Amino acid sequence: MISKPTVLVLGAGASHDYGFPTGRQLMLNICRDSVQGNWLFQFLEGDMGFGGDAVDEFRQALELSQAPSIDRFLAHRAVFQRLGKAAIAATLLRIESYAFRRHDPSQMKWYEFLFRVMIDGGGAFEANRLSVITFNYDRSLEAFWFSALRHLNGLSEDAAIEMVEKIPVFHVHGQLERRLWRNPIESGYRYGLASELSQLAPAWVKEAADGIRVLREDEELPNSGPVLEVLTQAQEVLFLGFGFHGENVKRLSLSEVEKR
Numbered sequence: 731m732i733s734k735p736t737v738l739v740l741g742a743g744a745s746h747d748y749g750f751p752t753g754r755q756l757m758l759n760i761c762r763d764s765v766q767g768n769w770l771f772q773f774l775e776g777d778m779g780f781g782g783d784a785v786d787e788f789r790q791a792l793e794l795s796q797a798p799s800i801d802r803f804l805a806h807r808a809v810f811q812r813l814g815k816a817a818i819a820a821t822l823l824r825i826e827s828y829a830f831r832r833h834d835p836s837q838m839k840w841y842e843f844l845f846r847v848m849i850d851g852g853g854a855f856e857a858n859r860l861s862v863i864t865f866n867y868d869r870s871l872e873a874f875w876f877s878a879l880r881h882l883n884g885l886s887e888d889a890a891i892e893m894v895e896k897i898p899v900f901h902v903h904g905q906l907e908r909r910l911w912r913n914p915i916e917s918g919y920r921y922g923l924a925s926e927l928s929q930l931a932p933a934w935v936k937e938a939a940d941g942i943r944v945l946r947e948d949e950e951l952p953n954s955g956p957v958l959e960v961l962t963q964a965q966e967v968l969f970l971g972f973g974f975h976g977e978n979v980k981r982l983s984l985s986e987v988e989k990r
Contacts, residue, residue, distance in 0.1 A: 731851035732858040737964040739982070740864040740871070742799075743971025747839040748870050749825050753799035753973070757792065760800060760817045764789040773820055777932045780813050788813050798975070801903065804944045811944055819906060819938035822868055823924040826906075828877050830870075840970065841874045855879060856896030861960040863900045865978060867942055869910065872899060873921045876910045887911040900957050902981065904943030907934070945981075958983055 742753040751759055763770035764785055771789075775782045788810050797803035804814045830841065848858045855875075862871065872894055880890035891910060912920040919934040961967060961982065972978075 731853040732848060732860045734965045735859045735960075735963050736861070736966045736968065737960055738860065738862045738864075739967060739969045739972055740862065740866060741970070741972035741978075742866055743973070744840075744864070745866055745868055745870045746971060748830060748841070748874075749827070750822065750866070750868050750870065752971075753801065756818065756821065757797065757800040757803070760821060761789055761793045763821070764817060770817060770820060773930060773935075774813065774816060777930070778816050778820075778935065779932075780816070784813060788817075801944060805946050808944075812939075815939035815942045815944070816935055818867065818942060819935045820930055822906060823919075823930060823934060823938055825925065826868065826870070826873070826922045827925045828873065828922045830874055830877070841871060845875065845878050849882070856893050858897065861898040861900070861964070863902065863957055863960070863982070865902045865972070867901070867903060867906050869901075869905055869908075869921060873910050876921075898956070898960065900960075902943075902957075902978075903945065904941045906938040906941055908941070954981075954983070 742751070742756070746752055760770065762768065764774065765771060766782065766786070771782070771785050774780045774785045791807060791810065792800065792803050792814075795803050795806075797806070800814060800818060804811050807814075830839075848855055848860070864871070875894045875897070876887075876890050879885060879893050880887065883890075885893070894910070907919045907921070909919065910921045912918060919931075919937060924930050924934065
């Protein structure tokens with residue numbers, strides 16, 4: 731159990747073990763898959779209705795921009811934000827899955843290690859003094875906790891979600907669709923559905939894209955107050971898969987945290 735205030739700061743590399751791309755890989759994958767004839771081009775043009783010329787213009791600009799990530803590119807090229815967010819959402823939704831052990835099952839990944847620490851010692855899961863600040867759109871960590879708690883304790887979906895939500899997770903750049911689970915009779919998207927059905931629905935992608943937040947260089951975090959508070963109160967701050975890009979470090983206000 732985590733008994734002292736601890737903050738995990740996650741970059742794109744943190745969920746790489748579970749099939750998600752790093753920031754640079756995501757950009758390169760979108761460039762590759764949005765070439766005419768490839769799946770993303772066909773989806774953006776045919777299903778999302780952006781038009782082939784618009785997709786071509788977006789891909790060429792992204793490819794030639796030399797941006798380190800698609801996030802940085804979209805911060806500079808607002809005209810492409812709607813299309814770019816749809817491309818990000820469509821790419822990541824196809825990766826979401828509850829089959830967490832399918833990636834090299836012989837090795838214990840850090841989600842599993844963290845969960846074991848959080849349930850060790852007899853305390854309630856939600857009593858762990860842990861907060862997470864993530865620069866990722868994906869919700870794979872929350873989904874891992876939800877699935878593990880549900881099956882370990884025989885909980886209902888609602889009870890497992892309630893426990894997960896007791897651990898603060900701040901998505902700096904927003905997140906894809908919030909729901910980890912939904913009743914089968916309900917409509918809409920929930921975590922992992924696209925990979926299970928091997929298909930995407932435009933409505934799912936639009937909803938997920940609406941949750942993505944693009945920040946300009948001079949823009950502060952929308953939840954900067956709570957983020958600064960948990961960092962200030964933390965006795966330990968651990969960085970995982972974090973590239974220490976200047977803008978991201980600045981947004982965390984680490985110099986101000988150190989003064990306190």
